[in-house]
Amino acid sequence: MLYLFDLDGTLIDSEAGITGSMRYAFAQMDFAPPSAEILRTWIGPPLRVTFPTVLGDDPALTETAIGHYRTRFDREGWAEHTVYDEMPELISALHAAGHQLAIVTTKLQTQAQKIIDHSPFGAAFARVYGPDGDGLHAGKAELIARALADFSADSADTTMIGDRYFDIEGALANGVCAIGVLWGFGNRDELESAGATEIASTPQELAALLL
Numbered sequence: 001m002l003y004l005f006d007l008d009g010t011l012i013d014s015e016a017g018i019t020g021s022m023r024y025a026f027a028q029m030d031f032a033p034p035s036a037e038i039l040r041t042w043i044g045p046p047l048r049v050t051f052p053t054v055l056g057d058d059p060a061l062t063e064t065a066i067g068h069y070r071t072r073f074d075r076e077g078w079a080e081h082t083v084y085d086e087m088p089e090l091i092s093a094l095h096a097a098g099h100q101l102a103i104v105t106t107k108l109q110t111q112a113q114k115i116i117d118h119s120p121f122g123a124a125f126a127r128v129y130g131p132d133g134d135g136l137h138a139g140k141a142e143l144i145a146r147a148l149a150d151f152s153a154d155s156a157d158t159t160m161i162g163d164r165y166f167d168i169e170g171a172l173a174n175g176v177c178a179i180g181v182l183w184g185f186g187n188r189d190e191l192e193s194a195g196a197t198e199i200a201s202t203p204q205e206l207a208a209l210l211l
Helices: 015-028 036-041 059-075 087-096 109-117 140-150 165-173 188-194 203-210
Strands: 002-005 100-104 127-129 158-162 177-181 198-200
Touching (some): 002 140, 087 100, 158 203
Parallel strands (some): 158 177, 177 198
16 A cells, blocks of 8 residues: 655644744734634645735735745754654554555655654655645645656555645545544544545554554
8 A cells, every 4th residue: 555644733743833934934024923723724735825815915925925934944943843642653563564655745845854854754754745945736636646656556555644624635636545634733524524535533543544
């Protein structure tokens, strides 16, 4: 099997680094940031989707905000995360069982690769998929399609695991099994509405579905 894992909210709790970098971007531009509750919902979707909800439909302003965000994230935000309990053991077990593993995230590929390289399970993941520096081709559906092609994998033998509706919709667009997890930044209603094939409340439940 090919297992594709989202990063933020699935393998790591990255709220501090992401929301801290968002607040930094707004401060640099003299904009009041949204509430902590709103910023938390911004974890997962592309920044080009979320920043305009505050900055308005101004592409140049959005790109400036993204630039500020990346400055802080690249400097310190990338390290402001914790690995969810029991996920290293699950990844190790999947790898030992001979399954192929890859990361599919809307975080920049270089940022995600750096996090994975410094994680306890970095060696288990064969590839890390994310948008390039220009932030284009960032949709989950496109990234999952790229992974399927690279691994020459059949969609019927592939599963995407993630915490947000973007993960579920991207998987289903490729005919891939979509498992939602509840310890991240989404919720059951969001995942069910997106069409999740299965939903795991804990890493133990996820292990039972995958192993």
